Amino acid sequence: MRAVCWNGKKDIRVETVTDPRILNPRDAIVETELTAICGSDLHLYNGNIPTMESGDILGHEFLGRVMEVGPEVQNLRPGDRVAVPFPIACGRCFYCSREAYSFCDNSNPNAWMAEKIYGYSPAGLFGYSHMLGGYAGGQAEYVRVPYADVGPVKVPAELSAEQALFLTDIFPTGYQAAENCDLQPGDVVAVWGCGPVGQFAIRSAFLLGADRVIAIDSVPERLEMARRQQGTEIVNEEEVYVPDALRELTGGRGPDACIDAVGMEAHGHGLAGLYDATKQKLMLQTDRPTALRQAINACRKGGTVSIPGVYGGFIDKFPIGAAFGKGLTLKMGQTHVQKYLRPLLERIEAGHIDPSFVVTHRMPLEEAPHAYEIFNNKEDGCIKVVLRP
Amino acid sequence: MHQSSSEAMSATARDFAEEKFDFINVGPVERWLSLAAATFLLVSGARRRSLSRILGAGALFYRGATGFCPIYEALKSGAGAGVEIEKSITVYRPVEEIYHLWRNVENLPRFMSHLESVIAIDPKRSHWVARTPGPLCLEWDAEITEERPNEVISWRSLPNSDIEHRGAVYFRPVPGKNATEVRVSVSYKPPGGVAGAALAKLLSSVTEHQLQEDLRSFKAIVEAGEKPTIAGQPVGVTLH
Numbered sequence: 001m002r003a004v005c006w007n008g009k010k011d012i013r014v015e016t017v018t019d020p021r022i023l024n025p026r027d028a029i030v031e032t033e034l035t036a037i038c039g040s041d042l043h044l045y046n047g048n049i050p051t052m053e054s055g056d057i058l059g060h061e062f063l064g065r066v067m068e069v070g071p072e073v074q075n076l077r078p079g080d081r082v083a084v085p086f087p088i089a090c091g092r093c094f095y096c097s098r099e100a101y102s103f104c105d106n107s108n109p110n111a112w113m114a115e116k117i118y119g120y121s122p123a124g125l126f127g128y129s130h131m132l133g134g135y136a137g138g139q140a141e142y143v144r145v146p147y148a149d150v151g152p153v154k155v156p157a158e159l160s161a162e163q164a165l166f167l168t169d170i171f172p173t174g175y176q177a178a179e180n181c182d183l184q185p186g187d188v189v190a191v192w193g194c195g196p197v198g199q200f201a202i203r204s205a206f207l208l209g210a211d212r213v214i215a216i217d218s219v220p221e222r223l224e225m226a227r228r229q230q231g232t233e234i235v236n237e238e239e240v241y242v243p244d245a246l247r248e249l250t251g252g253r254g255p256d257a258c259i260d261a262v263g264m265e266a267h268g269h270g271l272a273g274l275y276d277a278t279k280q281k282l283m284l285q286t287d288r289p290t291a292l293r294q295a296i297n298a299c300r301k302g303g304t305v306s307i308p309g310v311y312g313g314f315i316d317k318f319p320i321g322a323a324f325g326k327g328l329t330l331k332m333g334q335t336h337v338q339k340y341l342r343p344l345l346e347r348i349e350a351g352h353i354d355p356s357f358v359v360t361h362r363m364p365l366e367e368a369p370h371a372y373e374i375f376n377n378k379e380d381g382c383i384k385v386v387l388r389p
Numbered sequence: 390m391h392q393s394s395s396e397a398m399s400a401t402a403r404d405f406a407e408e409k410f411d412f413i414n415v416g417p418v419e420r421w422l423s424l425a426a427a428t429f430l431l432v433s434g435a436r437r438r439s440l441s442r443i444l445g446a447g448a449l450f451y452r453g454a455t456g457f458c459p460i461y462e463a464l465k466s467g468a469g470a471g472v473e474i475e476k477s478i479t480v481y482r483p484v485e486e487i488y489h490l491w492r493n494v495e496n497l498p499r500f501m502s503h504l505e506s507v508i509a510i511d512p513k514r515s516h517w518v519a520r521t522p523g524p525l526c527l528e529w530d531a532e533i534t535e536e537r538p539n540e541v542i543s544w545r546s547l548p549n550s551d552i553e554h555r556g557a558v559y560f561r562p563v564p565g566k567n568a569t570e571v572r573v574s575v576s577y578k579p580p581g582g583v584a585g586a587a588l589a590k591l592l593s594s595v596t597e598h599q600l601q602e603d604l605r606s607f608k609a610i611v612e613a614g615e616k617p618t619i620a621g622q623p624v625g626v627t628l629h
Binding site: 006 | 479481566568598601602605608609612613614615616617618619620621622623624625626
């Protein structure tokens with residue numbers, strides 16, 4: 001089959017590899033109908049996540065048809081059309097039984113690696129480094145899906161692939177970020193980062209009752225999407241000092257909740273030895289921890305800072321004093337996608353949202369290297385790329 | 390006869406000489422090679438973002454800089470004291486079920502990677518075969534010395550075996566969580582303090598890391614019905 005393979009920093013190639021096969025009784029093989037590049041894939045693209053290896057197949061947002069199921073998979077049969085959540089979860093451990101699927105105890109075969117950095121290992125993920133399982137990802141013609149009796153949700157034929165694809169990650173990720181804000185009537189939410197996750201966080205904040213949402217970014221077309229398609233107010237971070245602007249926009253009291261949908265490019269270096277050597281270089285590459293610092297600074301007293309953006313290692317100058325002094329609540333973590341699949345599918349079917357609004361580029365899988373490049377460089381108005389094998 | 394006694398003599402002399410620096414167990418040339426290899430691994434590990442390379446580099450730096458190799462130490466102590474390790478894990482299942490799974494000793498090779506097979510002879514005794522490479526073979530009989538349902542099972546190899554093996558597993562229900570803490574301790578010692586080739590191989594494979602991974606496998610098999618794996622999945626192979 002053809003698959004998008006990581007070969008090093010900014011070295012993405014579409015290669016011919018063997019087809020996946022069933023390896024465990026709860027596996028299924030899915031033929032990809034549509035897949036996408038996630039903003040978090042750019043952390044891999046830029047070489048900021050440790051434990052990637054040459055030849056790793058990328059991708060964790062994919063939807064397709066079941067080709068084959070293992071003997072323990074009773075709920076799916078060949079031909080079913082499914083969306084597959086990006087966290088791999090057994091469905092039966094302490095965490096899964098509490099719907100905290102992205103903390104699954106059993107799905108990471110390399111849990112010891114993550115434990116060295118995090119103390120305890122989160123769930124394995126599709127196509128997202130060996131520290132998080134080393135599972136071959138979904139930017140390929142076929143994908144092996146572990147615990148297929150738990151993760152995949154059946155997608156009705158009436159929905160287009162573009163409408164259902166984002167159930168696999170970015171829609172639930174934005175939704176969980178907004179849910180974590182525990183919104184009350186009249187609340188104002190500020191969202192840093194108007195990429196795809198930021199757009200879904202904005203839409204979800206409105207769905208969950210936010211009165212106003214203020215979108216912050218520096219890319220004009222992303223701010224424009226937030227303003228025109230979502231009805232937000234906007235702040236261009238290149239033109240103003242964001243916390244001051246937010247203070248003025250909220251009558252001097254500050255947003256009730258702040259969402260950091262940027263994450264930190266300069267992350268992933270969990271090993272102290274590498275950290276010191278690379279810190280300076282990484283700080284020159286990116287200014288992104290600024291978003292989190294601003295969010296903590298700008299948030300009202302007793303408010304919530306919700307972090308759907310990916311962080312991997314350490315950050316400098318974390319304003320713990322501001323967070324403590326204002327008694328902020330910080331909520332973060334990978335999304336428990338399985339928990340949100342059915343309720344969000346119902347919202348799509350009911351017409352509350354059409355997630356395909358974020359798609360700006362449609363390309364064949366073979367053009368993945370070009371797609372990564374324009375998405376990473378934010379060229380050609382690129383906000384979200386979908387790839388069709 | 391003469392040769393073996395002179396070997397024993399020189400070993401004694403060497404032991405005596407090493408007493409002053411008894412933490413150094415790596416020779417000078419090997420120490421320099423360790424440092425060189427560590428540098429290579431660190432550079433290539435950083436470039437490829439390979440955690441295993443970076444961790445390997447750290448271990449080799451330590452080995453080169455201090456002249457102390459924990460693996461050599463383990464092997465050396467294997468020839469003398471053997472290994473004695475203990476690890477624990479929490480399994481999200483009731484204690485009765487977990488106890489029952491361990492009490493059936495034939496289950497052990499499903500998750501204890503250093504065991505090839507365990508076959509029950511009668512309710513107390515069993516025959517154990519270690520997983521050793523190539524033609525090397527190591528087997529022994531063991532008996533259960535203590536069993537208190539849902540609390541503890543302990544066992545040891547029968548006297549005059551090729552190995553002195555003891556094991557114990559302790560169970561503790563986690564209040565209100567329908568889960569069980571499982572704490573396992575195992576020890577392997579060479580009888581009379583001398584390890585043959587097969588036993589030396591076995592001792593080098595019984596490590597804290599491996600015991601932790603074995604317990605993780607046990608938990609995954611019990612909770613999820615299978616052990617997670619990526620062995621056999623597709624991977625790109627670009628020639629550079």
